Amino acid sequence: MxxxxxxxxxxxxxxxxxxxxxxxxxxxxxxxxxxxxxxxxxxxxxxxxxxxxxxxxxxxxxxxxxxxxxxxxxxxxxxxxxxTLPRFGDGEPIDTAEMNVRRRISATYKDLPGGQVLGPSFDYTHRLLDFALAAGDNRPAAEIAEAPVEGGMPRVTEILNYEGLIETEQPDHPNAPVVDLTRNSPRYPAERAARLQNLARGDEGFLLALGYSTQRGYGNNHPFAGEIRMGEVAVEFAPEELGFPIEIGEITVTECQMINQFKGSATQPPQFTQGYGLTFGHCERKAMSMALVDRALRAREFDEHIDAPAQDEEFVMAHSDNVEASGFVQHLKLPHYVDFQAELVTVRALRKAFEQRAEDSDTVSDAAE
Amino acid sequence: MADVIDHPSRTAAAETRAATGYNFAYLDEQTKRMIRRAILKGVAVPGYQVPFGSREMPLPYGWGTGGIQVTAAVIGPDDTLKVIDQGADDTTNAVNIRSFFAKTAGVATTEKTVEASVIQTRHRIPETPLSEDQILVYQVPIPEPLRWLEPRETETRKMHALEEYGAMHVSLYEDIAKYGRITKSYNYPVKVNGRYVMSPSPIPKFDNPKMDRMPALQLFGAGREKRIYAVPPYTRVKSLDFEDHPFTIETWDQCCALCGAGDSYLDEVVTDDKGGKMYVCSDSDYCEQRREAGHVGDGGDPAYAARNQIPAGDAPAGDEPAGDEPAGDKQ
Amino acid sequence: MAPMTDIKPGFRDPVLDSQATFRAVLDAMARPGRLRTLALLEDPPAPLAPATAAVCLALVDQDTPLWIAPDLRSQAAETFMKFHCGCPIVDDRAKAAFAIASAAKLPSLGGFAIGDDAYPETSTTVIVQTVGLAAGDGLTLSGPGIEDTHRLAVSGLRSGVWREWMENGVLFPCGIDLILVDGATLAALPRTTTVTEA
Structure with a gap:
């Protein structure tokens, strides 16, 4: 039994x-x-x-x-x-122009103030499995440069801005509280700050694919890697009781500014526009993908035709988070036998009705003969 | 007459907080306040999905994080919690969530429907009618009933605001035109208090009539989708239908093989790979209560029932599910 | 800010007392007109009632602007709210998530935030301090949360409130929600409750 x-x-x-x-x-x-x-x-x-x-x-x-x-x-x-962590407040905006740069490259200029700093990168390696590494890593440390990398390197966007060739990035509401999607449910249409937060938390693979799709014509926006930089920046916080910011530490970040042509509109002259990417640590692929998708999502702002997935704000924001996506995809492993039973009852009833109809039509055709 | 809330014995709750290092019921107080405010507005606007700042929980999205957050905001040291998944207390998801609250809130837990003051559920409403002293918390994967017709939040929000539900009726009617019936068998949309079309969560439509004018408060939590909604007690909940095609629920020719119940939702248990199967109650507590009260089923073997002279009412035998029958006066 | 000693104490156990208060409000909101008594706060800041202060401690914080009617906005009340709830106190009741008013000087209901059709939850919850609440008598209530009808007597209200309440109901899904308070006792009327005067 x-x-x-x-x-x-x-x-x-x-x-x-x-x-x-x-x-x-x-x-x-x-x-x-x-x-x-x-x-x-x-x-x-x-x-x-x-x-x-x-x-x-x-x-x-x-x-x-x-x-x-x-x-x-x-x-x-x-x-x-x-x-579960308590919140003490919002930090001051980090200033990446003041970064202690360890890598900085621009694809838009051969040379520029501060120079190209290759830093640590896979970009210049041959992708050959290094069998020597399997036996142990005994390579000598990199040599120390004769002079340190210049501090306070200007960003490429600042160079372009000197001529007024690129839009200046200004917050929509400088005095409004910082958007935080981890505390409030998103509202659509979302502001750029909310989108950027979503993209920064978004799955690298998802953003990579979306960014790639914009290069292949799905929301084509002609990007140039204006600048990618990686290094250490200071984090400042202004405690209520002090009233002025103090430095509380240093973090490594990777920043990418993509530059895109914009033909101008009735109210705006032709100029370059930006897509922005920022990550903790050294995540270059993610920062670049993020910048491509950020620019694509600004389509509404520039009155561009919206027809590609990467330009679709709700589609991108609702599906970028791998914690959400992974949970929901994998929840299909949970038992669903109650609903499946309901489907079984329905399918059997539908089949019964189908067979009944077939029988009836047989009877009708028999009678006709 | 007023019910007086006095200070309950709080030793257990305090000990739990000290032992786990987490706040009572895991969530911090600011988060609980935010969720509590959303619940109250949900009660005030029955069937409307209130957006809330859903938190990342230590369980994956899609595994009951919405229900857990609602329960965590509601539950207190005097509560007794029951958790079911597919109607059963011992499914892995139910076991996990129950132990989460036993650990973080130190609350009493039970498998008996009548003993529970808070019941968190996935996919079922208990067979035992719920009372005024109980709160039913549903885990909801997709709270938006219009999502399958219109994937955009910007559009569905407008449709709810304008009470524009024509597309939903059209989609149900297309079913009738094509198959002669509405083929939706679970997550069957309802209209709450004559205004909002609401997802009842993926319960089988068998359970829909239980929602109508239920004495217990019904709360719904969707963590990943960041929505909370509610149906106050004694509120009209009507499954969408048409005059010429009234709403129907599933019925079976069989009774539960274990307890002989003929009025409960049945799970089909496959006994071999040659079409052998039997049916047992999906609500494990309901089944157990009945067996304790002396009811028996045929054990999946009608001959067994005949040999043991089990009363016909307890164990009638049959072949295939009978399909749907009108849900009766309730709808 | 007033010195610490002038601030009336909050909950003895903020976690569990908040939970108990919320459950009382939830039960009241889910079963309109049902009375619930909260014996959790003995010494509220005058002129606030114990239930008014308790509801604020349980539900109001930095995310919910609070409006206090002029006749109740004492220094003690304001300090209490700022210290315990950390909420902004606003002068415009149309911007308030929560509001506190006395029954006798309850401002017109239409002046509070009513939310909008897309986001009806963004309306004000108004806590009204009455001079008496009693069940079984007075107004007849019906609507979601009420099996058939429920009776509730509310004392001390200015005239015209229930006519405005009817107008509030017509706004559904928009509209304000009321929490009626009498000392440590409270009842709630969500926007869905129909009130008929005897």
Whole structure:
């Protein structure tokens, strides 16, 4: 005789034990330390911090370890932790012109004040598996330059702005409170600040594909990589009781400014427009994709024809978040047998009606014969 | 007469807070206030989806984060919580959510519908009628009933504001034209208090009539979609239909193989790969209560019932589900 | 700001007392006209009633502008709200998420925020301090949350309120919601409640 299945709690506990065992792998292999992850998997840490919306390399390393290297799972862990943190207020805007630059390249000028600073990048490597690395990494450290990289490098957009060739970026409402999609549900049409926050938290793969689509004609907007820079910037906070900002630390960021031609309108002269991308750490691919999508989403602002996915604000914002997307896609694993039963009843009834109709028409044709 | 709220015994709640390092029921107080305000406005505008600043919870989106946030905002140390998924208390999702609240709020939990003051559910409404002293919290994946007709929030918000539900009726009628009936079997749209078209969440339409004029307060939480809505007690909830095609619910020729119930929603249990199957109550507590009261089913074997002289009312046998029947006066 | 000693105390247990207060308000809002008593706050700032102060402690914060009617806006009340709730106190009641007024000097209901058809939740919840609430007598209430009808007697209201309430109901889904207070007791009337005077 059938007995209803019981014991869900025990099964869950066992599943958790198995997960822990798999995470550790072969116990004879030394365990990863957070230092190792933070130092040697730093781009993974940077991505987790960016999409996790929390600048904390140590916790991001822990999340990666706990998630067995599944970065989306690690992002989720960091987000769920972030939710519980108390808020003291909003920081002052960071000034990337004052960045301690470690990498800075422009595709629009051969040379420019401050120069091209290649910095650490895969861009200039041959993508050949390095078998020597498998045996251990004993390379000498990079040499120290004779002179430090210039501080306070002007941005390419500032150079263009000197001639009035590019739009100046001004906040829509400089004194309005900072938009925060993690505290309020989005309202459409959304302002650019809300879109940028959404994109900064958005899945790198999703933004990469959307940005790519704009290059292939789906919302074509002729981009140039005006400037990409990566380095350290100061974070300032103005406590209520002090009334003036104080520096509370330093973070690494990657910034991308894409430059796009704009033919002008009845009220605006022809000039260049911008798409903007910013990430924690060194996430160049993400920053560039973000800048492409940001520009595409400004279509309404420039009266451009909206017909491509990357230009569709609701489509992009509602589907960019991998914590949301991953949860909902994977929720299909949860039992749905009640609804499936309802569908079974309906399909069987529909089939019965179908067979009945077939029988009836047989009878009719028999009678006709 | 007024009900007086006095200070309940709060030791358990305080101990929980100290032990977990998290606030009572996990959420911080500012978040709870925000959710509580949204719930109150939801009650004041029955069936309207109130946007709220949904938080990232330690459970994935799509796994009940909306319901969890609503429960966390509502629940107190005097509450007794029941959590069901597919009608059952022991499905993994239900077990996880129940243990989450037992851990973070230290509240009493139960599997008995009548003992619960707060019931969080996914996909079912309990068979046992709910009372005025209970709150039913639904987990909602897609709160927008018009989403399948119009994916844009900017458009659906307008449709609700203007009470423009023609497209919904057209879509249901297209079904009738094509198949002779409305084929929607779950998440069947309802109209609340004659104004808002609302998603009842993916409950089977079998459960829709239970929502109508229910004595308990019904709250709905959609975490990923960041919406909360409510149906106050004794509020009209009408499943959309047409005069010539009235709303119907699922029925079965069989009764529950375990408890013999003929009035409950049944799960189909496959017993072999040759079409063998039997039916058991989806509401595990309802089934257990009935069995404790001495009711028995045929164990999936009509011959067993005959041998053991089980009363006919408890275990009539049959073949296939009978399909739909009119939902009766309630709708 | 007044010295700390002049600020009346808030909840003894902010977490659990807020929860209990919210549940009382939720029950009141879900079952219009039903009386609930909150014995959680003994010493509210004059001239606010214990239930008024408790509801604010439970629901008002920096995200919800509060309007206090001139006859109730004492220094003690304002300090209490700023200190415990951290809410902005506004002079324009059309910008308030919550408002506090006395029954005798309740301003016209149309002057509060009523929300809009797309976002009807952005309307004011008005806390009205009455001089008496009693069930089983007085007004006849019906609508969502009420099985058949419910009786509620409200004392001390200026005249004309229920005619304005009818106009408020016509605005649905827009409209204000009321929380009626008498000492530590409260009842609520969401915008859906129909009120018939005996």
């Amino acid at each position: 059938y007995v209803a299945v019981k014991g869900g709690e025990k099964a869950i506990a066992n599943s958790q034990k198995l997960l822990a065992e798999e995470r550790r792998g072969n116990p004879k292999v030394p365990e990863l330390s957070l230092d190792q992850i933070r130092e040697q998997m730093s781009l993974a840490v940077d991505r987790v911090m960016t999409e996790g919306s929390l600048y904390d390399p140590e916790l991001a390393a822990l999340a990666i370890k706990q998630a067995r290297g599944d970065l989306q799972e690690a992002i989720f862990l960091l987000r769920a932790y972030r939710t």
